[in-house]
Amino acid sequence: MSVEKTKHTIMARNEVPVLDTWDVEDLFKNESEWQADYDKVKRAIDEAPSYRGTLGTSSKAFLKALQWLNDTSMIAEKVVHYAFLCHAADGVDNTTQRRRGMAMQLITGWKAAISFFDPEIQAIDEELVRSWIYQKDFDDYRVAVEKLLRFKPHILSENEEKILALQGEVGDAAQNTFGALTNVDFDFGTITTLDGEMPLTQSTFSSFMQNRNRELRKKAYVQFYGVYDKHKNAIASLYEASVKQDIFLSKVRNYSDSRSMFLFPDRVDPSVYDNLIASVHEAFPLLHRYYDIRRKMLGLDKLAHYDVYVPLVEGVEVHHGYEEAVNIIVEALAPLGSQYVQIIKAGLTEERWVDRYENKGKRSGAFSSGGYGGKPYILMNYKEDVLRDVFTLAHEGGHSMHSYFSARNNPYASYDYTIFEAEVASTFNEHLLADYLLKKADSTDMKAFILNKQLDDIVATLFRQTMFAEFEKLVHEQVESGEPITVDSLRKTYRGLLESYFGPEVELLEESDLEGLRIPHFYRAFYVYKYATGISASMALAEKVMRGDASDRDRYLEFLKSGGSTYPIDSLRKAGVDMSKPEPVRLATKRFGDLLDRFEQLSAK
Numbered sequence: 001m002s003v004e005k006t007k008h009t010i011m012a013r014n015e016v017p018v019l020d021t022w023d024v025e026d027l028f029k030n031e032s033e034w035q036a037d038y039d040k041v042k043r044a045i046d047e048a049p050s051y052r053g054t055l056g057t058s059s060k061a062f063l064k065a066l067q068w069l070n071d072t073s074m075i076a077e078k079v080v081h082y083a084f085l086c087h088a089a090d091g092v093d094n095t096t097q098r099r100r101g102m103a104m105q106l107i108t109g110w111k112a113a114i115s116f117f118d119p120e121i122q123a124i125d126e127e128l129v130r131s132w133i134y135q136k137d138f139d140d141y142r143v144a145v146e147k148l149l150r151f152k153p154h155i156l157s158e159n160e161e162k163i164l165a166l167q168g169e170v171g172d173a174a175q176n177t178f179g180a181l182t183n184v185d186f187d188f189g190t191i192t193t194l195d196g197e198m199p200l201t202q203s204t205f206s207s208f209m210q211n212r213n214r215e216l217r218k219k220a221y222v223q224f225y226g227v228y229d230k231h232k233n234a235i236a237s238l239y240e241a242s243v244k245q246d247i248f249l250s251k252v253r254n255y256s257d258s259r260s261m262f263l264f265p266d267r268v269d270p271s272v273y274d275n276l277i278a279s280v281h282e283a284f285p286l287l288h289r290y291y292d293i294r295r296k297m298l299g300l301d302k303l304a305h306y307d308v309y310v311p312l313v314e315g316v317e318v319h320h321g322y323e324e325a326v327n328i329i330v331e332a333l334a335p336l337g338s339q340y341v342q343i344i345k346a347g348l349t350e351e352r353w354v355d356r357y358e359n360k361g362k363r364s365g366a367f368s369s370g371g372y373g374g375k376p377y378i379l380m381n382y383k384e385d386v387l388r389d390v391f392t393l394a395h396e397g398g399h400s401m402h403s404y405f406s407a408r409n410n411p412y413a414s415y416d417y418t419i420f421e422a423e424v425a426s427t428f429n430e431h432l433l434a435d436y437l438l439k440k441a442d443s444t445d446m447k448a449f450i451l452n453k454q455l456d457d458i459v460a461t462l463f464r465q466t467m468f469a470e471f472e473k474l475v476h477e478q479v480e481s482g483e484p485i486t487v488d489s490l491r492k493t494y495r496g497l498l499e500s501y502f503g504p505e506v507e508l509l510e511e512s513d514l515e516g517l518r519i520p521h522f523y524r525a526f527y528v529y530k531y532a533t534g535i536s537a538s539m540a541l542a543e544k545v546m547r548g549d550a551s552d553r554d555r556y557l558e559f560l561k562s563g564g565s566t567y568p569i570d571s572l573r574k575a576g577v578d579m580s581k582p583e584p585v586r587l588a589t590k591r592f593g594d595l596l597d598r599f600e601q602l603s604a605k
Contacts, residue, residue: 010358010359010360011357011359011360012359012360013089013090013093013359013360013361013362015359016357016359018352019350019352020355020356020357021089021352021355021356022085022089022352022353022354022355022375022377022378022379023351023352023353023375024082024085024086024374024377026374026375027078027081027082027085027371027373027374028078028082031095034079034082034083034099037075037078037079038079038102038103038106040072040075041072041075041076041079041106041110042106042109044068044072044075044076044110044113045109045110045113047068048113048114048116049113051065051068051069051117052116052120053120055117055120055121055124056120056123056124056125056128059131059132059135062124062129062132063132063137063138063141065117066138066141066145066413069114069117070140070141070411070412070413072110073110073114073412074372074373074412076106076107076110077371077372077373078371078372078373078374079103079106080103080104080106080107081369081371081373081374082099082103082374083096083099083100083102083103083104084100084103084369085369085377085379086099086100087099087100088355088362088363088367088379089355089359089361089362089363089379090359090360090361090362091361091362091363092360092361093361115165116158118148118151118155119155119158119161121145121148121149122148122149122151122152122155123158126149126152129145129149130149133145133146139411140411140412140413140414141411141413143413143414143564143565143566144413144414147414150264150267151264153254154253154254154255154261154264155253156252156253164249164252171245171249173241174238174239174241174242174245174523175242175520175523175524177238178235178238178239178242178520178523179520181231181234181235181238182202182235182518182520183202186202186227186231187227188200188201188202188205188223188224188227189223191208191216191219191220191223193213193216200220200223200224205220205224206309208220208221208224209221209306209309209310210309210310210311211310212310214306214307217306217307217310218304218306220306221305221306221509221511222509222511225511225512225514225515226511228511228514228517228518229511229514232487232491232514232517233487235517236485236486236487236490236517239475239485239490239517239522239523240479240484240485242522242523242525243258243475243476243479243485243525244479246258246261246262246476246525247476247479247480249261257476257477257480258476258480258525258526259273259473259476259525259526262525262526262527263526265418266418266420266567266568266569267567267568267569267570268420268567268568268569269569269580271580272533272569272579272580273469273473273526273529275580275581275582275585276466276469276529276532276533276536276585277466277469277470277473278582279582279585279586279589280462280463280466280532280585280589281500282586282589283463283586283589283592283593284500284501284503286589286592286593286596287459287463287501287502287503287592288502288503288504288505289596290455290459290592290596291303291308291502291503291505291506292505293596293599293600293603294307294308294312294505295307295505297312297603298310298312302507303505303506303507304506304507304509305498305502305506305507305508305509305512306509307506308502308506311452311456312448312452312603313445313448313449313452314445316387316443316445316446316449317385318385318386318387319384319385320384320387320390321384322356322357322382322384323349325382325384325389325390325393326345326348326349326393328390328433328436328437329344329348329390329393329394329397329429329433330344330345331436332394332429332432332433332435332436332437333394333429333432333433335432335545335546335548335553336432336545336553336556336557337553337557339557340401340557343401343404344397344400344401347375347376347397347400347401347404348378348393348397351375352375353375353376353377353378353400354377354378354379354380354393355377355378355379355380356380356382357380357381357382358381362379362381363379364381365379365381366378366379366380366381366392366393366395366396367379367396368396368397368399368400368403368426370399370400370402370403370404370406370407371403371407372407372412372415376399376400376401376403376404376407377400378393378396378397378399378400379396380392380393380396387449388453390433391430391433391434391453394429394430394432394433395426395427395429395430396426397429398425398426398427398428398429398430399422399425399426401425401560402417402421402422402425402426402560405557405560405561405563406560406561406562406563406564407563408561409561409562409563410561410562410563410564410565414563414564414565415563415564416563416564417562417563417564417568417571418564418567418568419527419530420530420533420534420568421534421559421568421571421572422534423530423531423533423534423535423538424534424537424538424541424559424572425538425560426534426538427461427534427535427538427539428538428541428542428545428556430457431538431539431542431546432542432545432546434450434453434454435542435546437450438450438451444602444605447602448599448602448603451595451598451599451602452599454595455592455595455596455599457535458535458588458591458592458595461531461532461534461535462532462535462536462585462588462589462592463501463532464501465528465529465531465532466529466532467497467498467501468519468521468522468528469526469528469529469532470497471493471494471497471516471522472522472525472526472528473526474493474497475490475493476525478493490516490517491513491514491516492513493516494513494515494516495508495512495513498512498513498515532585533579533584533585535588536579536584536585536587536588537572537575537577537579537584539584539587539588539591540576540577540584540587540588541556541559541575541576541577543587543591544556544576552576555574555575555576556575556576558574558575559571559572559574559575562574
């Protein structure tokens with residue numbers, strides 16, 4: 001039987017009831033099965049050289065190589081997935097640690113062994129390759145090969161590619177050093193609270209920013225950014241190196257600029273990025289009004305930068321056991337039809353997709369992790385007295401249903417969807433859940449809490465991520481135009497954005513622009529905009545589906561089934577939202593304004 005946990009009960013992994021754990025036995029029933037597939041991949045690594053130089057000799061040889069690559073990659077994915085999941089559930093266990101280490105070494109060796117495949121395919125005459133892949137035997141591989149051929153103008157000679165591969169480790173040095181510096185070396189000290197001295201860290205900083213005690217927030221804010229101030233020159237130098245690495249690669253690979261290089265794999269035109277920024281700028285009056293409402297509700301003459309994350313509504317008291325949370329989610333997702341809700345209900349319960357509760361050694365937070373084999377697993381640390389955990393379960397359930405449909409409707413070579421699309425499926429479910437809970441809420445406090453959560457999520461995901469995206473664009477353009485990056489230039493650029501996005505309602509401190517030096521996503525360039533486009537697309541699609549038109553629902557479900565069979569702009573257009581145009585982002589900001597109106601009216605009562 002399942003045991004509903006209170007927030008005080010933390011079991012050892014071997015004490016957790018089976019129903020509360022995810023069914024990793026669906027991947028491998030035991031260690032010996034896992035080891036057998038591990039050994040298969042090891043042998044395949046040794047076999048890989050036998051395929052080198054054969055891919056372009058005939059369609060038969062090409063097909064044989066693709067089948068071998070496909071079948072072995074599928075096994076390798078399962079081997080690594082199992083090791084990752086077991087380690088996430090119990091990271092202190094020696095067996096899971098050893099297995100994870102073995103899996104990481106295996107996948108590194110596998111990637112190195114098959115690294116010749118892509119350049120060798122691209123070296124074959126393109127017309128010849130296309131004549132082969134349109135033969136029926138190539139049906140499972142056609143999409144993947146066509147996507148690979150798009151990169152042909154940006155692939156270099158084999159020797160040049162080897163040099164770039166070797167240089168890649170050096171290129172990652174800035175990101176790795178930034179992580180080591182800020183996560184390991186930085187000592188932020190402690191903060192004196194009513195409960196005694198509490199450590200200030202990267203992970204506790206957000207908790208301090210949500211504390212109701214304003215003096216405590218200010219103290220934590222100044223102390224936290226004071227450490228960044230001491231190391232600002234080193235961090236600026238690291239970020240400059242990262243940006244220059246991006247630009248170096250874009251030039252070597254014959255892209256027009258660095259942003260185009262990062263948008264190319266998803267076939268996203270730079271106008272999508274620019275439309276996002278422009279549409280968000282149009283909504284600045286709404287965002288500034290949000291901060292003014294925040295100022296009034298907190299009873300402040302001036303809202304400081306350390307005041308913008310305090311919840312405006314005290315957490316309402318709830319008690320939703322896990323099974324009850326599932327029932328709430330299933331009812332909320334009813335507009336998606338019986339097939340969707342039956343699958344997700346079974347997945348969240350008896351099918352055991354979910355590792356439900358905290359246990360000793362378990363990874364914190366939540367994630368969805370689906371592969372081609374096995375189930376679309378979800379890690380939770382569910383707490384029955386935290387309403388946000390119901391939203392988190394719905395969010396991760398959205399990812400898992402996306403994985404479920406993608407894997408069952410596409411061949412392995414083209415089942416995997418992009419991050420651009422992933423954030424649509426997850427936040428879509430949250431929109432339906434919020435709408436359902438608002439309709440069912442029987443108190444003003446509950447309605448205000450849900451509206452506040454929706455507003456804060458849109459601010460964090462649409463507005464804030466767009467600000468980050470704009471910062472990346474400005475800095476890369478600065479370097480591409482020949483201007484050097486300095487601490488002062490970075491701070492000036494970031495401060496200008498803070499002033500634009502927060503408006504006159506928010507008082508910036510001297511330290512405020514140091515925030516631009518602490519964002520790890522900046523070392524993975526032109527990535528964060530996908531969060532903003534994702535929530536914009538999901539809001540537009542959720543509005544359509546909630547109106548109850550079966551054709552809108554069916555188009556959305558077809559989007560979930562499309563996997564990696566096409567490109568994100570195309571798959572979303574078929575679903576009913578055209579992200580190549582500014583309208584979806586404008587609709588999202590309009591929705592933000594509507595929620596703001598409702599929240600302000602409720603708060604006045």
